[in-house]
Each structure stands twice: as structure tokens, then as C-alpha cells.
Amino acid sequence: MPALRVSGLEKSFRTPHGTVAVLNSVTFDVEKGEWLTCLGPSGCGKTTSLRVLAGLLEPDAGSVWLDGAHGSRLGRTAYLPQEDTLLPWRTALQNAMLSAEIDGRPLAAARAEAMGLFERFRLLGFEDVYPSQLSGGMRQRVELARTFLSHRELLLLDEPLGALDPQTRASLQEWLLAVWNEFRRTVVLVTHDVEEAVLLSDRLLLLTARPATVRETVSLALLPRPRRRADPGVVAERTRLLSLLAPEVAP
Amino acid sequence: MIGRILIPASFATLLLGVWELAVRSFGVPVYILPPPSRIAITFFTRFPMLARHGATTLGEIALGLTLAASFGFLLAIALHHSRSLERGLRPFIVASQMLPVFAIAPLLVVWLGYGVWPKVVVTALIGFFPVVVSELDGLRATSRETVDLLLSMGATRRQLLTKLLLPASLPSLFSGLKLAATLSVVGATIGEWVGARRGLGYLMLESNARLHIDLVFASILMLTLIGLLLFGALRIIERWALRWRDSAGGSASARRGGG
Ligand SMILES: Nc1ncnc2c1ncn2[C@@H]1O[C@H](COP(=O)(O)OP(=O)(O)OP(=O)(O)O)[C@@H](O)[C@H]1O
Ligand SMILES: [Mg+2]
Numbered sequence: 001m002p003a004l005r006v007s008g009l010e011k012s013f014r015t016p017h018g019t020v021a022v023l024n025s026v027t028f029d030v031e032k033g034e035w036l037t038c039l040g041p042s043g044c045g046k047t048t049s050l051r052v053l054a055g056l057l058e059p060d061a062g063s064v065w066l067d068g069a070h071g072s073r074l075g076r077t078a079y080l081p082q083e084d085t086l087l088p089w090r091t092a093l094q095n096a097m098l099s100a101e102i103d104g105r106p107l108a109a110a111r112a113e114a115m116g117l118f119e120r121f122r123l124l125g126f127e128d129v130y131p132s133q134l135s136g137g138m139r140q141r142v143e144l145a146r147t148f149l150s151h152r153e154l155l156l157l158d159e160p161l162g163a164l165d166p167q168t169r170a171s172l173q174e175w176l177l178a179v180w181n182e183f184r185r186t187v188v189l190v191t192h193d194v195e196e197a198v199l200l201s202d203r204l205l206l207l208t209a210r211p212a213t214v215r216e217t218v219s220l221a222l223l224p225r226p227r228r229r230a231d232p233g234v235v236a237e238r239t240r241l242l243s244l245l246a247p248e249v250a251p
Numbered sequence: 252m253i254g255r256i257l258i259p260a261s262f263a264t265l266l267l268g269v270w271e272l273a274v275r276s277f278g279v280p281v282y283i284l285p286p287p288s289r290i291a292i293t294f295f296t297r298f299p300m301l302a303r304h305g306a307t308t309l310g311e312i313a314l315g316l317t318l319a320a321s322f323g324f325l326l327a328i329a330l331h332h333s334r335s336l337e338r339g340l341r342p343f344i345v346a347s348q349m350l351p352v353f354a355i356a357p358l359l360v361v362w363l364g365y366g367v368w369p370k371v372v373v374t375a376l377i378g379f380f381p382v383v384v385s386e387l388d389g390l391r392a393t394s395r396e397t398v399d400l401l402l403s404m405g406a407t408r409r410q411l412l413t414k415l416l417l418p419a420s421l422p423s424l425f426s427g428l429k430l431a432a433t434l435s436v437v438g439a440t441i442g443e444w445v446g447a448r449r450g451l452g453y454l455m456l457e458s459n460a461r462l463h464i465d466l467v468f469a470s471i472l473m474l475t476l477i478g479l480l481l482f483g484a485l486r487i488i489e490r491w492a493l494r495w496r497d498s499a500g501g502s503a504s505a506r507r508g509g510g
Contacts, residue, residue: 085400
């Protein structure tokens with residue numbers, strides 16, 4: 001049984017200028033513990049897909065099974081939205097503990113766990129700092145810590161490293177991989193960065209331009225881990241994907 | 252820093268100096284316009300009386316403002332949660348603002364007597380609207396993504412309100428409260444003008460009738476001080492409640508290297 005089964009998702013939005021079809025028969029599975037990455041042109045419907053997976057948006061047609069069950073998915077996934085969603089009035093630690101509070105878990109235990117993760121996330125010393133005082137890279141790490149601390153099996157990450165400079169981004173990629181190795185969750189990641197996708201994923205989902213449909217699935221199971229940017233296999237896969245995706249990027 | 256204190260201070264000194272000089276050199280009678288020095292003397296010699304009346308007015312203001320804040324806050328939450336309630340009440344809330352409170356103040360005296368309540372009600376009516384409107388705006392200030400985040404975590408409606416909407420509305424609520432505080436001084440004064448036996452508004456009217464213009468000015472000075480006191484107290488509470496806001500930079504930038 002796959003951790004997540006998505007079948008025939010359709011979604012269109014009604015706007016003042018007419019109806020916009022965004023998802024067109026999107027179908028895929030994700031196995032437990034697998035890292036699946038969605039690559040697709042800007043505006044193709046990646047965020048819309050994740051919002052459907054998180055249970056925030058009802059699809060017009062199609063279904064989603066989480067651990068084989070079909071019911072509401074609100075409260076059952078760890079969703080990291082594309083935009084900055086740290087609450088400015090909460091300190092870094094309080095932000096990271098939000099999910100525990102909402103679950104009604106004992107706060108002392110949640111706090112201890114969060115502190116442990118802060119150490120792992122190199123955020124120690126910044127527990128009581130407000131988000132406005134954190135650098136971009138640190139804010140992203142707090143958001144990731146919050147996502148990992150939510151005790152959900154499925155992580156939905158919408159361009160978590162999207163807004164960072166290349167250097168911070170590269171170091172966070174390696175670091176994210178190390179953390180994932182340690183905490184092993186099922187991941188659906190959305191990104192624009194082909195290299196990032198090749199470095200991190202077990203499998204890639206290539207989406208077409210809007211309305212998004214799965215154009216191709218690429219298994220990276222044969223690329224040995226840990227992967228480095230300069231590994232010949234990584235470079236070759238990246239080059240192949242870039243030329244494959246190039247026509248889709250053009251207007 | 253120097254400019255922020257020195258420039259207004261020298262401007263005020265200049266203004267008072269011109270006033271003093273003009274009144275003295277043109278021989279304006281004190282029952283028309285007393286010089287600032289005379290007002291200052293009156294203020295200090297009659298201070299116990301001014302403070303007594305000031306306490307009455309301050310009490311009315313505090314009570315009215317508390318009523319305006321609590322009802323305005325609760326109504327805004329109710330309106331935010333019920334679209335039909337908002338549709339139904341919004342015209343009345345807006346219309347209540349067009350209603351000149353001056354006009355109903357005498358009625359309030361008829362209904363509620365000469366005691367403290369007509370003043371409290373006038374003050375509350377004046378302060379109510381800015382609180383409702385600003386809190387309603389504040390409740391709408393959250394982004395779709397943060398709402399999505401909490402919903403995806405499985406937050407209930409109540410958790411959404413307490414953990415997201417209310418804290419996010421605070422900056423807006425405080426601007427409304429500060430406006431309400433400013434207006435509440437006006438409200439209490441009007442309430443006292445219409446009918447009172449105590450308070451700075453009453454004292455002003457009394458002194459005016461007896462041509463004790465220096466006492467009128469001293470009362471105005473006292474009212475101004477009360478207004479400033481209220482505003483300052485609110486600023487302090489606001490700073491504390493929104494302490495996450497004025498923290499960009501400062502000590503943090505030194506610690507940022509750890510990233
Ligand atoms: N609530 C909505 N109402 C109307 N249109 C919407 C809504 N949400 C998304 N869309 C439209 O759906 C399309 C896909 O949006 P989506 O955010 O899913 O794209 P994306 O692949 O995540 O883009 P990006 O890579 O830029 O993040 C866009 O054209 C967008 O304008
Ligand atoms: Mg997106």
C-alpha cells in the first residue's frame with residue numbers, strides 16, 4: 001500500500017476572465033519513506049496540487065488516499081507553504097512548537113523535542129528570537145523544524161529553499177538531506193531547481209505547463225547516495241533533464 | 252534626538268512668549284484672554300480642585316473607553332464570523348457614526364439622569380466605531396498561506412482565532428484604541444457640558460459663565476494632560492503587546508553571524 005495515492009485529480013478555478021483549468025488528470029503514487037519531487041514550469045499548478053494533497057482544496061474530480069484511507073486530510077500532513085508563514089509574534093521556538101500546541105500535546109515534552117531539533121538544525125541560541133530578527137536561511141530552517149516537529153508521516157514541501165541565495169541554498173540542500181536520512185519521512189517536494197531535485201529525490205514527477213498533468217516519471221533509484229553536485233551521474237541526469245524541460249520553459 | 256525635544260520646545264516657548272507679550276502690550280483684559288503666566292499660576296494654585304474634577308472626568312473616560320473597547324472587540328469578532336450578521340449590521344454601524352453624538356447627549360441626560368452614566372455612554376458611543384472597524388480590518392489581515400498552514404495542522408475554528416486571527420489583529424486594534432482614546436476625551440467633555448455637577452467639562456462651563464477665563468484655560472490644560480496620559484499608557488501597553496515588532500536590527504544583527 002503506498003503512503004499516498006493520487007488518482008485523476010482535476011481542478012479548475014473560476015476567475016472574472018473565465019475558467020482556468022489547473023490540474024488535468026494528475027495521477028501518481030508515493031511509497032512510504034520515499035522522496036518524490038515535482039518539477040514543472042511556473043504557474044503550472046504545483047502549489048494547487050499540494051493544497052489538494054493537504055486537504056485544503058477540494059478537487060473537482062479524482063481522489064487522494066492517505067495510507068489507504070480516503071477521508072479528510074486536514075491535520076494529517078505536514079504542509080510547508082511556499083510563502084513565509086512564520087508567525088511574527090511568536091519566537092522561533094514557539095513557531096516550531098505550533099503543531100504540538102494545536103494537537104494538544106504536552107508542552108514540556110514538545111519543548112524538549114523542539115530544543116533537540118534546534119540543536120540538530122543549528123538554531124541553538126535563537127529559540128527566543130522573533131522571526132524579524134532571523135536571517136533568511138534561519139527562517140527557512142525554523143519553518144523546516146516546525147514541519148518536522150509536526151509528527152506527520154507525509155511532508156509536503158512547497159519550494160522550501162526557493163527564496164534563498166545559491167550558497168545558502170546549496171548548504172541547506174545537503175543539510176536537509178542529512179536531516180531526512182535521520183528522520184526518514186515520506187516527502188513530496190516542489191521545486192524549480194533541477195539540480196536540487198536530482199540531489200535529493202528518489203523519483204521525479206515532471207509536470208506539463210498548465211493545466212498540469214504528469215508528463216513523465218523519472219526514477220533516480222540507480223543514482224547512489226550520498227550524492228554530490230559534481231558526481232558524473234548527477235551531472236549527466238541534470239543535463240538530460242534540463243534539455244528535456246527546456247521547451248516547456250519557453251513561453 | 253536633540254531635534255526631537257529641542258525643536259518643539261523652542262517652538263512652544265516662542266509661541267507662549269508671543270502670546271504673553273501681545274496680551275500685555277495690547278492690554279487685553281484677563282476675562283477675554285489671560286496671559287500664559289496667569290494661566291500657569293491659576294493651574295498650580297487651583298490644582299487640587301482641577302485634580303478633583305479631572306478625576307471625575309478621567310473615571311468617565313476610563314469607563315466609557317473600556318465599554319467601547321470590549322463591545323467593539325466582541326462585535327468585530329462576531330461580525331467576522333458571520334457574514335449575514337455583518338451584512339445586517341454594517342449599515343447601522345456606519346449610520347451610528349453619522350449620528351451627531353452632541354444631539355443625543357441631552358436625551359441621554361433625560362434617560363439616565365445627571366450622574367456619571369450619560370457621560371460614560373457618550374464616551375463609549377464615540378469610541379466604539381474606531382474599535383470595531385480597526386479590529387475587523389485586523390482580523391482580515393492574515394494571509395491565505397498562514398490560514399492554510401494552521402488548517403493543514405488540523406486547527407479548529409477556535410484555535411484559528413486564538414492562535415492566528417487575534418494576535419494578527421493586535422496592531423490594527425491598537426491604532427483603533429488610540430483613536431478611541433483621543434475621541435473619548437471629547438466624548439466625556441460633551442457629556443459634561445450637557446448636564447453635570449462635576450468634571451472638567453462642568454468646571455469649564457461654570458468658569459466661562461463667570462468670566463474666569465484663566466480657569467477655563469487651566470481646565471483645557473488638565474484635559475490635554477489627561478488625553479496625553481491615556482495615549483501614553485496605551486502606547487506603553489502597545490509596545491509591550493507588540494514587542495515582537497520593534498525588534499528589527501539592534502542586538503539581533505550582531506547575533507546573525509550564527510546562521
Ligand atoms: N484560488 C485561486 N483562484 C484562481 N486561480 C488560482 C487560484 N489558485 C491558483 N490559481 C491559478 O492556478 C494556476 C496555478 O497556480 P499554482 O500556484 O498552483 O502554480 P505553481 O505551479 O505553484 O506556480 P509557481 O511555480 O509560480 O509557484 C495559476 O495560473 C494561478 O493563477
Ligand atoms: Mg507554487
